[in-house]
Every structure is written in structure tokens, then in C-alpha cells.
Amino acid sequence: MTTRVPSERQMHWHAYPFYGFVHFGINTFTDREWGFGDEDPSLFNPTHLDCRQWARTARAVGMKRLILTAKHHDGFCLWPSRWTEHSVKHSPWKDGNGDVVREFVDACAAEGIEAGLYLSPWDRNHAAYGQSAYIEYYHRQMDELFGGDYGKLHEIWLDGANGGDGWYGGANERREIDRRHYYDFPRIIEKIRTLQPDAVIFSDAGPDIRWIGNESGTSEPVCWGTMDPSKIVIGDCDTEYLATGEEQGTHWIPPEVDVSIRPGWFWHPYEAPHSLQRLISIWFTSVGRGHGLNLNIPPDRRGLFAEEDVLQLQALRDAIAANFRVDLAQGAKIHDLDGEHLTRVVHLPPRTRVNCLHLEEDIADGQHVASFEVDVYVDGAWKSVAKGGTVGVRTIVPFDTTFAEALRVRVTRAIGPVALSRLSLYHAPNVPL
Numbered sequence: 001m002t003t004r005v006p007s008e009r010q011m012h013w014h015a016y017p018f019y020g021f022v023h024f025g026i027n028t029f030t031d032r033e034w035g036f037g038d039e040d041p042s043l044f045n046p047t048h049l050d051c052r053q054w055a056r057t058a059r060a061v062g063m064k065r066l067i068l069t070a071k072h073h074d075g076f077c078l079w080p081s082r083w084t085e086h087s088v089k090h091s092p093w094k095d096g097n098g099d100v101v102r103e104f105v106d107a108c109a110a111e112g113i114e115a116g117l118y119l120s121p122w123d124r125n126h127a128a129y130g131q132s133a134y135i136e137y138y139h140r141q142m143d144e145l146f147g148g149d150y151g152k153l154h155e156i157w158l159d160g161a162n163g164g165d166g167w168y169g170g171a172n173e174r175r176e177i178d179r180r181h182y183y184d185f186p187r188i189i190e191k192i193r194t195l196q197p198d199a200v201i202f203s204d205a206g207p208d209i210r211w212i213g214n215e216s217g218t219s220e221p222v223c224w225g226t227m228d229p230s231k232i233v234i235g236d237c238d239t240e241y242l243a244t245g246e247e248q249g250t251h252w253i254p255p256e257v258d259v260s261i262r263p264g265w266f267w268h269p270y271e272a273p274h275s276l277q278r279l280i281s282i283w284f285t286s287v288g289r290g291h292g293l294n295l296n297i298p299p300d301r302r303g304l305f306a307e308e309d310v311l312q313l314q315a316l317r318d319a320i321a322a323n324f325r326v327d328l329a330q331g332a333k334i335h336d337l338d339g340e341h342l343t344r345v346v347h348l349p350p351r352t353r354v355n356c357l358h359l360e361e362d363i364a365d366g367q368h369v370a371s372f373e374v375d376v377y378v379d380g381a382w383k384s385v386a387k388g389g390t391v392g393v394r395t396i397v398p399f400d401t402t403f404a405e406a407l408r409v410r411v412t413r414a415i416g417p418v419a420l421s422r423l424s425l426y427h428a429p430n431v432p433l
């Protein structure tokens with residue numbers, strides 16, 4: 001079987017492209033983004049931790065999944081791991097008897113959303129980091145988290161960062177690793193497959209989903225779900241390659257856009273959520289291009305999503321819903337023209353206002369459209385309104401509002417037979433500026 005088409009696991013992931021990241025941990029209390037690893041666990045003390053509020057918010061805004069940082073680079077564990085003292089068990093929260101991961105997975109289950117976990121390979125607390133003993137420690141932690149005690153997980157997030165310096169059990173030094181071999185990612189991936197066969201695995205190079213190559217929520221109009229993972233070293237990769245994928249790539253490894261609702265990944269008292277306009281733009285360059293949108297909402301020191309973040313998420317949900325209320329192509333007369341590639345024409349009532357086109361390819365056999373153009377028929381002539389790149393799972397193309405009596409999509413280059421499975425047309429009030 002060819003690997004240039006999505007697996008069942010990936011098809012499930014494609015069906016639910018909007019989900020949330022939850023960066024929470026010792027950094028929430030120290031006001032840092034990358035904790036050094038020497039933080040005192042007693043600093044971890046959320047006053048009103050309520051994972052149910054996270055999950056309820058996520059469900060209400062249409063997110064299908066949440067992914068929690070069980071351990072970030074500082075090494076502090078949000079569950080009482082047997083294998084380290086650097087965890088919630090030495091915090092005042094619930095007198096050291098609490099388990100955030102447990103509360104998190106229970107809350108997701110109660111709200112009917114999927115749970116995923118981030119377990120940072122880089123660990124600035126662990127004395128053996130850089131040696132093989134640390135890798136065994138990482139595997140023991142995977143056994144704890146993924147082995148079944150916390151139920152079924154749907155996404156495992158493998159981070160590639162490594163900044164070198166750290167506390168490392170008091171050594172307080174720089175530790176460079178061989179990024180190509182040290183973690184032995186193939187072994188880690190094999191273990192996750194065994195323990196959590198339904199989970200999609202994220203890393204720079206997949207195996208199921210890849211990084212888009214930036215953390216600002218942007219993407220390129222030409223982006224292939226296919227790539228060649230052997231060209232990527234996790235944590236040291238060509239971000240331009242990740243952004244476009246590769247037309248003739250050997251594997252289907254579609255991108256996830258990970259971005260925070262605020263400037264930082266962790267909560268900081270002086271930061272505020274992005275504007276609604278920016279969030280709308282992010283939605284269009286992620287979900288609107290067929291990618292996953294993993295939107296981070298950092299709980300505050302109470303252990304709650306901040307009110308202003310929740311309001312912004314609701315505003316985003318409403319803005320997007322308003323866009324796609326009426327499909328103007330529904331019930332319209334549509335015909336295809338023969339030619340080297342497909343041209344599809346949609347006939348509209350005179351003076352129909354349009355500004356947004358939604359296309360999808362049937363990806364069961366992979367994606368084939370490499371470029372297309374969009375024209376409208378108005379005042380007796382065809383007028384070009386947009387040029388597009390790949391279509392794939394989904395591409396939603398906003399353009400300047402115009403009257404149209406007809407609209408046509410001309411595929412201008414394709415790498416295989418084109419099967420457009422959806423063409424919808426909107427007059428959307430909330431498009432990127």
C-alpha cells in the first residue's frame with residue numbers, strides 16, 4: 001500500500017481540524033517560557049484549578065481535542081511520576097496529592113472531547129540528560145502516561161526544541177546532543193504505536209502529522225500533505241520544506257499549525273489574547289487550508305482559562321459560523337467543461353454578492369491539484385478574482401466582494417486525476433483583511 005495517501009488514523013484527525021493546546025506548568029508561576037529546570041516545586045500552586053472549565057470551553061467553541069504539556073522543557077511533571085521528585089507531588093497544590101494529568105483526561109472524557117499529551121524530550125532538570133540513562137527515564141515516563149492508566153489518547157506531541165543549557169541535576173551547564181540519534185525517535189514512535197495505537201504522533205517529521213514550520217499561525221498557498229521524512233532531522237529542520245511539503249513526497253504527513261492565542265505559550269500577567277481579526281486570519285491559514293489548528297490557551301495562576309481568552313474564542317467561533325451560514329452554490333446549476341484539466345462553472349442569480357470560495361478534493365487517493373484560478377462572470381465578461389495553489393483536504397479562498405452571475409474554477413495544473421468533492425460559495429462577513 002502506498003503511503004502517499006492518508007491512513008485511517010490521519011483521516012480521523014483530518015475530520016476534526018480545530019483543537020487546543022494547553023501550556024501549563026511551573027512556568028505559569030515563574031513567568032517564564034522555558035524554565036531552567038531548577039524551579040522549586042513548591043511554586044506550583046493553582047488556586048482554582050478546574051480542567052473541566054478547559055474542556056467545557058473547548059467543546060463549546062468547537063474544539064475536538066485538547067493537548068496538555070504533561071512535562072515541558074523544565075522537566076516538572078504535572079503528574080506524580082514515580083521516576084522523579086520534580087513534580088506536583090512536592091507542591092502545596094492538594095498537599096502534594098494532586099494529579100493534573102488525571103484531572104485533565106477525566107475532564108476531556110466528561111465533556112466528550114479527545115485528550116492528547118506533550119512530553120518534552122528536552123529535560124533541563126534531569127541529571128542524566130544527554131546520556132542513555134535519560135532515554136530510559138523518558139521511556140518509563142511514556143509507560144506511565146501512555147500505558148493505559150490515563151486512558152486512550154488521541155495525539156502525542158513530540159517537541160524538537162533543545163536550547164543546550166540547563167540545571168541538569170545541579171551541573172548547571174550546556175549539553176549538546178546529537179539531534180539525529182540521541183533520542184532514537186524510531187524507538188519512541190514504536191512504543192507510542194504499541195501503547196496508543198489510535199493516537200496521531202506529531203513531530204517535525206511526523207510520522208502522522210508534521211510541524212508547519214512556524215509558530216505564528218501562517219502558511220503557504222502551495223502546501224502538499226506529502227513530504228519525505230528522511231529529509232528532516234527533528235529539532236533541526238528546513239522550515240521552508242515543512243511549510244510547502246513536497247509534491248512528490250514519499251509519505252502523507254500533513255501539517256499542524258500550532259500557535260498561541262497570546263504572544264507566549266505560557267500565561268503571563270502582562271499579556272492579552274490576540275485580536276479577533278488576527279484569530280480570523282489564523283483560522284483561514286490553518287483550517288481554511290486543510291491543516292490542523294492547534295490553538296494554545298494558557299491557563300492562568302488560578303488554573304483557569306482567562307475570561308478574556310474565553311471571550312475571544314467565543315468571538316472566533318461566532319465569526320467563523322457567520323461566514324459559512326449560506327452556501328450560495330447549494331442548489332445552483334453547476335457544469336464541468338472538458339479541457340486539459342477540470343473547469344467547473346457555477347451559475348448564480350444575477351447580482352449575487354460573493355467573496356469566498358471553499359474547495360475540497362477527495363483525498364482518499366491523495367491530492368492532485370497544484371494550482372487553480374477563479375473568475376466571476378459580471379457585466380457580460382469574465383473577470384479574474386483569485387489565484388490559488390494546492391487544494392487538498394480543503395482550501396477556502398477569500399477575495400474582494402464582487403457581484404457575479406456565474407463563477408468558474410479553472411484547475412491550471414494537476415499531478416493526477418482531479419476529483420473535487422466540494423465547491424461552496426459564500427458572502428462571508430469575517431474574512432482576513
Ligand code: FUL
Nearest residue numbers: 033034159160161258265
Ligand atoms: C516549542 C517549545 O520550545 C515551546 O516552548 C512550545 O512548547 C512550542 C509548542 O514548541 O518547540
